[in-house]
Amino acid sequence: MGKRKGYFGEYGGCFVPETLMPALEELEKAFYRAKIDKNFNEEFESLLKDYVGRPTPLYFAQRLTEHLGGAKIYLKREDLAHTGAHKINNALGQALLAKRLMKKQRIIAETGAGQHGVATATGAALVGLSCDIYMGTEDIRRQKLNVFRMNLLGANVISVDTGSKTLKDAINEALRDWTTNVRTTHYVLGTVFGPHPYPLLVRYFQSIIGREAKKQIIQKEGKLPHCLIACVGGGSNSIGLFSAFLKDNVKMIGVEAGGKGIQTGFHAARFAGGAKGIFQGCLSYVLEDEDGNILETHSVSAGLDYASVGPEHAYLRDTGRVIYTYATDEEALEAFELLSRLEGIIPALESAHALAEAIKIAPKMSKDSIIIVNLSGRGDKDVQEVARIKGISL
Amino acid sequence: MKGFAVRKKLEEVKKQGKKAFIPYIMAGDPSLEETARRLKLLSEAGADLIELGVPFTDPLADGPTIQRAAERALKSGTTLRKILNFLNEIKEEITTPIILMTYLNPVFCYGIEKFFKDAKEAKVAGVIFPDLTVEESEKYRTFAGKYCIDTIFLVAPTSTSERVKKIVKASTGFVYYVSITGITGSQLKLDNTFMEHIDFVKSLGKPVCVGFGVSKPEEASYVAQFADGVIVGSAIVKVFHETPEKALNFIKSLREAI
Ligand SMILES: Cc1ncc(COP(=O)(O)O)c(C=O)c1O
Numbered sequence A: 001m002g003k004r005k006g007y008f009g010e011y012g013g014c015f016v017p018e019t020l021m022p023a024l025e026e027l028e029k030a031f032y033r034a035k036i037d038k039n040f041n042e043e044f045e046s047l048l049k050d051y052v053g054r055p056t057p058l059y060f061a062q063r064l065t066e067h068l069g070g071a072k073i074y075l076k077r078e079d080l081a082h083t084g085a086h087k088i089n090n091a092l093g094q095a096l097l098a099k100r101l102m103k104k105q106r107i108i109a110e111t112g113a114g115q116h117g118v119a120t121a122t123g124a125a126l127v128g129l130s131c132d133i134y135m136g137t138e139d140i141r142r143q144k145l146n147v148f149r150m151n152l153l154g155a156n157v158i159s160v161d162t163g164s165k166t167l168k169d170a171i172n173e174a175l176r177d178w179t180t181n182v183r184t185t186h187y188v189l190g191t192v193f194g195p196h197p198y199p200l201l202v203r204y205f206q207s208i209i210g211r212e213a214k215k216q217i218i219q220k221e222g223k224l225p226h227c228l229i230a231c232v233g234g235g236s237n238s239i240g241l242f243s244a245f246l247k248d249n250v251k252m253i254g255v256e257a258g259g260k261g262i263q264t265g266f267h268a269a270r271f272a273g274g275a276k277g278i279f280q281g282c283l284s285y286v287l288e289d290e291d292g293n294i295l296e297t298h299s300v301s302a303g304l305d306y307a308s309v310g311p312e313h314a315y316l317r318d319t320g321r322v323i324y325t326y327a328t329d330e331e332a333l334e335a336f337e338l339l340s341r342l343e344g345i346i347p348a349l350e351s352a353h354a355l356a357e358a359i360k361i362a363p364k365m366s367k368d369s370i371i372i373v374n375l376s377g378r379g380d381k382d383v384q385e386v387a388r389i390k391g392i393s394l
Numbered sequence B: 001m002k003g004f005a006v007r008k009k010l011e012e013v014k015k016q017g018k019k020a021f022i023p024y025i026m027a028g029d030p031s032l033e034e035t036a037r038r039l040k041l042l043s044e045a046g047a048d049l050i051e052l053g054v055p056f057t058d059p060l061a062d063g064p065t066i067q068r069a070a071e072r073a074l075k076s077g078t079t080l081r082k083i084l085n086f087l088n089e090i091k092e093e094i095t096t097p098i099i100l101m102t103y104l105n106p107v108f109c110y111g112i113e114k115f116f117k118d119a120k121e122a123k124v125a126g127v128i129f130p131d132l133t134v135e136e137s138e139k140y141r142t143f144a145g146k147y148c149i150d151t152i153f154l155v156a157p158t159s160t161s162e163r164v165k166k167i168v169k170a171s172t173g174f175v176y177y178v179s180i181t182g183i184t185g186s187q188l189k190l191d192n193t194f195m196e197h198i199d200f201v202k203s204l205g206k207p208v209c210v211g212f213g214v215s216k217p218e219e220a221s222y223v224a225q226f227a228d229g230v231i232v233g234s235a236i237v238k239v240f241h242e243t244p245e246k247a248l249n250f251i252k253s254l255r256e257a258i
Helices: A018-036 A038-052 A062-068 A087-101 A115-127 A137-142 A144-152 A167-181 A198-206 A208-221 A236-245 A311-318 A329-343 A349-364 A379-389 B005-015 B032-044 B064-075 B080-090 B104-110 B112-121 B138-146 B161-170 B192-202 B217-224 B234-242 B244-257
Strands: A011-015 A058-060 A072-077 A106-111 A130-136 A156-160 A185-187 A227-231 A251-259 A275-279 A281-286 A323-328 A370-375 B020-026 B050-053 B098-101 B124-128 B150-155 B175-178 B208-211 B229-232
Touching: A011 A311, A018 A038, A018 A087, A018 A167, A018 A198, A018 B150, A018 B161, A038 A087, A058 A208, A062 A072, A062 A329, A062 A349, A072 A208, A087 A106, A087 A115, A087 A185, A087 A198, A087 A236, A106 A115, A106 A167, A115 A130, A115 A144, A130 A137, A130 A167, A137 A144, A137 A156, A144 A156, A144 A379, A156 A167, A167 A185, A198 A208, A198 A236, A198 A311, A208 A236, A208 A370, A227 A236, A227 A349, A236 A251, A236 A311, A236 A370, A251 A311, A251 A329, A251 A349, A275 B104, A281 A311, A323 A329, A323 A349, A329 A349, A329 A379, A349 A370, A349 A379, B005 B020, B005 B124, B005 B150, B020 B032, B020 B064, B020 B208, B020 B234, B020 B244, B032 B050, B032 B080, B032 B244, B050 B064, B064 B234, B080 B104, B080 B112, B104 B112, B112 B124, B112 B138, B138 B150, B150 B161, B161 B192, B175 B192, B192 B208, B217 B229, B217 B244, B229 B234, B234 B244
Parallel strands: A072 A370, A106 A130, A106 A185, A130 A156, A227 A251, A227 A370, A251 A323, B020 B050, B020 B229, B050 B098, B098 B124, B124 B150, B150 B175, B175 B208, B208 B229
Antiparallel strands: A011 A281, A058 A072, A275 A281
16 A cells, blocks of 8 residues: 555545545545444354355366366355355445445446446345446446346346446446435445545455455465466456465466457557556556547456556556456457366356466466466356357357 | 736636636537637637636546537547647637646646646646546646646535635635536536535635536526626537537627626
């Protein structure tokens, strides 16, 4: 953390219309209160256990390991969490915060892959808040199943047809809604991004992933892993995993969406193809043109298809603590199929990006080294889209 | 004219016992040549200051009218760089002080100091950054001061008195009072808490102009009763785009109402 409030080195900050500032100040206060509030934390932890199903297992992927012939590969099974992805940890935490500590009546959220939308709708149903979810029309097309799930859960999905019709446009609309209804509404941002205190708040709720993984690997192997790998959309599942190991001698790799390749311009690899910029509330790496306008992105995976990245990641990259790379659509699709065949686990396309990196590096590592891949979510939501890409009609 | 022209202009207007009329248009919508014509028209129709928008791909404080104007402007290839060059070329022809309204990222990418330096060169009188909070503004204000450009910050109905004090202090041109919790182009609704709040803002001694949601002469006239100036954005952008032949009369009617 940097010295200035809400900064990670030079990244982060709070760049929003003034109308939202009092709400962000209120949220910051509620967050600091929640951190030390025994009742709140007890309720949250008991929900994580009995409702979400935590701790999620750390699974040794024996067949994948044998197939690759190098490092032992463990999967942190966030796909087994209720609603099928890590997003539930944060959504539940924020829904509880909105209801118990901020006394809000309504929550809103943005969603790309739909997982955060489903998680937020679930949190809203559980604590009894009304819920609207913003989603780009392109993502609605790609993630129909999740749209239906949100509706079943009682949430209203509002389609966003502006710009690239994906996650960034959904965030703009959610911010506009929040600006209009800020007195009664809490905005459940889905990742470690946006204005302070969101990057810290979301990390707090997701840090459970890393704490569990650390305990589990020591139980199973008696030592720390050599390497952690996670995909990076906004960066919440990766920060969740990494945060518990930042002070340890463990290598960490964040995998962005390489889309059709960096040279083609059709990707969402902010570190490989972006520059510093101020966007949607904070200073970080952004895909932008030289005039400061935001570029359109592309990824086969809706959850990684975003023009910017959490400010803490920008900082971790500059300091060299975490290495950032990317996997292309094609590599992710191969990993998607490989894990399904070898382990009987259909991963989310987002998580398949992290797997693709493990597939690249594991064979070059010794057999006694250990990799933990964060399996951020399950692939049920993606099977229709993958079938479409393969030209199979269901 | 030496800098801080926004402040000077408002003092002038006040001395005449009048309220300022501040129209907004988007630069480059649909082209910069047309923008030059519109700036002249606004000037001749009695604008005291003109807010000129810089198009941005993700204008999150704006409603659909201004967002679409930004899309048209981007489509015509308008960038901050081109706008500053354009203003430099026409600076002798337009005497009404111009306030640039731009999201931060174009400025950040241009280079913060270079922006203020070139803006000064182009006779830009003031700046409004809708996504710059007073907390993050120190660097921007330092350069604004160095190049004698007025900084205008926004106060919202949700702003606490603590925040209002900080914002008023940071504003050198005027304080931009956002009349509603919402985005540009929303409907105007003013209640008693609004009156109390704006009175508090005014009590801190800087000129206060009101914008967001003012779209008719009657509203402008009403708002002018308790503000030092009235800002009209979406309604003007709309009339220029949809019925340009009616623009002059509409703008004159706003001017007269204020
Ligand atoms: C399964 C899954 N993994 C990863 C992500 C990427 O988000 P983040 O980087 O914040 O974890 C998403 C986002 O929608 C997702 O649904």
